[in-house]
Amino acid sequence: MxxxxxxxxxxxxxxxxxxxxxxxxxxxxxxxxxxxxxxxxxxxxxxxxxxxxxxxxxxxxxxxxxxxxxxxxxxxxxxxxxxxxxxxxxxxxxxxxxxxxxxxxxxxxxxxxxxxxxxxxxxxxxxxxxxxxxxxTPGGHPSALDLTPWPQLLIIIHVTAVTYWLGTLLPLLVISRRRDDERLGTTAKRFGDFAVYIVAMLILAGALLLWLLSESPTAFIASNYGQLFLGKLLLFALLLGLAALNRLRLTPALFTGDTRAPQRLKASIRLEIAAVITILLVTATFTTLARPPGLN
Missing domain, CATH: 1.20.58 (Methane Monooxygenase Hydroxylase; Chain G, domain 1)
Structure with a gap:
């Protein structure tokens, strides 16, 4: 573009x-x-x-x-x-x-x-x-929409959810280096249980912000901002896929004695971290280069 x-x-x-x-x-x-x-x-x-x-x-x-x-x-x-x-x-x-x-x-x-x-x-x-x-949360495009406090509240919810997700991945990587499958499995399972609600928060807050920032779906998709935002959504879908894999396959395998499970989970966590960093990079890019088409 x-x-x-x-x-x-x-x-x-x-x-x-x-x-x-x-x-x-x-x-x-x-x-x-x-x-x-x-x-x-x-x-x-x-x-x-x-x-x-x-x-x-x-x-x-x-x-x-x-x-x-x-x-x-x-x-x-x-x-x-x-x-x-x-x-x-x-x-x-x-x-x-x-x-x-x-x-x-x-x-x-x-x-x-x-x-x-x-x-x-x-x-x-x-x-x-x-x-x-x-x-x-202060500044940025949503605050300029003159719809406060709702856009600000949505951003707080969004940032809080990302904070939980990103902040948990690095410690999980630290724990995965120890040969304690049961402790790692218990912590990863608790993270997954909380993550269900975090995903709901991210989707709800993101959808509402998207609606506030776009004057029409066509104009939004045609804009530089919209194209970068859609790229972010694709990366988020990849992140959700990795999270689902961790929750449904890799974490349960830690409790079955599968010797390959810790390494697989560690590799998946690293991919999640890379995906989150890429999402942050895309976010930094579209907040620097583009303005939402619905921004007055």
Whole structure:
């Protein structure tokens, strides 16, 4: 499509940094959700590894968010020196400052889980995770539709669902490295049980947002935004297929003594992570390059 064929270096950088911010921010918050939901079923060593991984993702999320902020200023001035221009920085901060500060504060609070992976530490981290999720809702196309608070609420539901899904996959990969099929199977089964409701949330929120963003099906499909959005839906369908395979075939096999089941599940989890990253990349692309045809 035309929008992709004419990508500039600045747009490529913006998309890459957006994707990095999405992945690290949502993964850090999701890792916290995983500890809250499944921590009691984990071995102490696994909890420690997952907490440290979540902390590293939180730090990376802060760096990616700050880099994106500076890159936007540089792009406005068409030069790296513009990243230090007070005027351009103030312009970028005026539009993105609240979300940026919310995300950075949230990610720093997520590090509270390192203080103690329960009690006060988790309470502080949970507050941080909520702030990170909220940081992805201000601004963007849906908020410009003048239909608040409904579009914002739908985005919160959507981002929360993605946070759970993405944040659970990385810890599951950590657990899969241990030769404890029963513990892995129990955790994967609990994830699948919750995922049924998460899928329903994603589909409902996505369908309603799609309806709000499109003035007509024909115009939507013909637009650059619509074509990229449909690409995202195809990737999501692939993700659902992998999730169904995990729930119906690979996870039950862990309880039957199938020696190949752990490796198969690990490979499937890696494919899911790759699919989610690709979905985040597509999301970053169409929010950077295109506008919904129904946006006034």
């Amino acid at each position: 035309e929008a992709l064929a004419t990508l500039s270096v600045w747009q490529v950088g913006t998309i890459a940094l957006k994707t990095a911010a999405y992945f690290t921010g949502l993964s850090a918050s999701g890792g916290l959700v995983f500890i809250l939901l499944f921590g009691r079923h984990l071995a102490g060593e696994d909890t420690t590894v997952i907490c440290r991984m979540t902390a590293r993702l939180a730090v990376a999320g802060v760096l990616a968010s700050l880099a994106g902020f500076l890159w936007t200023a540089a792009a406005l001035g068409s030069g790296f020196s513009s990243a230090a221009d007070p005027l351009l920085l103030s312009i970028v901060f005026e539009s993105r400052g609240p979300a940026l500060m919310l995300r950075i504060v949230g990610l720093v609070l997520v590090l509270g889980m390192l203080i103690r992976a329960r009690g006060f530490g988790l309470m502080v981290a949970a507050l941080g995770g909520a702030l990170v999720i909220l940081s992805f």
